[in-house]
Amino acid sequence: MKPRLREYEPDDMMKVRNFIIRTHSLLGQPNSWGIDRWEFVPYCQEKKNGTLEQWLSRIGIWERENGEIAAVACDDGDAYFLLDTWEPGAALMHEMFEYAANHLLFSEPGRRITRNALAITAGMKGMEHIAASRGYVREPQADIMLSMELDRHYDVILAPGFVIKDGNEVNDQKKALGHIRAFDYEGTDEAVDTMIHYGNIRNAPDYRAELDLFVMNPSGEVVSFCGLWHDEINHIAILEPVGTHKDYRRKGLGKAVIYEGLNRLRRLGVREVYVGSDQPFYRSIGMQKEHLLHRWVRHF
Structure with a gap:
């Protein structure tokens, strides 16, 4: 039927x-x-x-x-x-x-x-x-x-003064501002709404603060980030969202925060990670296999 x-x-x-x-x-x-x-x-x-x-x-x-x-x-x-x-x-x-x-x-x-x-x-x-x-x-x-198999340890390299913290250590206001600056919509009505509502993602069923990762600059601002969603049944994970402040790009920060995430995922038994993007950056860090819509x- x-x-x-x-x-x-x-x-x-x-x-x-x-x-x-x-x-x-x-x-x-x-x-x-x-x-x-x-x-x-x-x-x-x-x-x-x-x-x-x-x-x-x-x-x-x-x-x-x-x-x-x-x-x-x-x-x-x-x-x-x-x-x-x-x-x-x-x-x-x-x-x-x-x-x-x-x-x-x-x-x-x-x-x-x-x-x-x-x-x-x-x-x-x-x-x-x-x-x-x-x-x-x-x-x-x-x-x-794109996707890649997690078959090795990934070296996390950061410039002096930059550190990686997770969602247990970064408040929602800093997270929201990091998102706004990464996608360059500061000063808009959308930015106001983001500051109010961005923290609601913590209520999602599969949100895990330890897989919500941020690069902080020496002033304590979020300048790069990646979120990781873990599917325990299939031993996979998905990157979403990912972003880096335009003034901090090409410094290895996005690669570093993603690699930190991949290492955490490997310790959880994840075998493969996906991202819904074809940007050259993702291919440069090892993502290759394509799935098309x-x-x-x-x-x-």
């Missing part, structure tokens, strides 16, 4: 989190979202933006007769399908496309094309075939996730 569509319910945060973990176990790689994004978006991003209720209202969940989640549709700019199989049934896929069209995709004003895209994991041939049959066109660019826009 085809899974039944229902709306998001309050206790689904952990259910979907567990579904994402199970998905990685079944596929041996990420499908679309990891636990990092599933938790960072509501606990930090949407909370800060004041749009959490609207975001939750757009989530669709397909459930099997035994109550097990079969699929999830959600958005973060683009629309995403979370699935635990490479080839879902055709009936389920068509229903998910209908849901995306009605709840997650938006038309470009004055043009017969969607403003945002539907992301489909490379290798999902059945999904790609249905997308093409429904008027979707694959764009040249793709979202790329292709972007499909719909033409009417």
